[in-house]
Amino acid sequence: MTLGNPKVILFFLALLPSVVDLSHLYVLAAVRARRIFTARRARRRINQGSAIVMAGAAAAIALR
Secondary structure (H helix, E strand, O other): OHHHOHHHHHHHHHHHHHHOOHHHHHHHHHHHHHHHHOOHHHHHHHHHHHHHHHHHHHHHHHHO
8 A cells, every 4th residue: 555655656766866876877777768768669568568567556556
């Protein structure tokens, strides 16, 4: 139930810079994201996957 709350997600994202060296993380993430987002097929799969995850999370929250 807590993971469905956007405040909790933002709280953990705020803690991320103190735990991980973001300069290296951003460079690595940018290179990978560029490869992924340039392919149409990959974007479609990302959209479908995120829809499935969000629907599953909504179902899990609704059933609790």
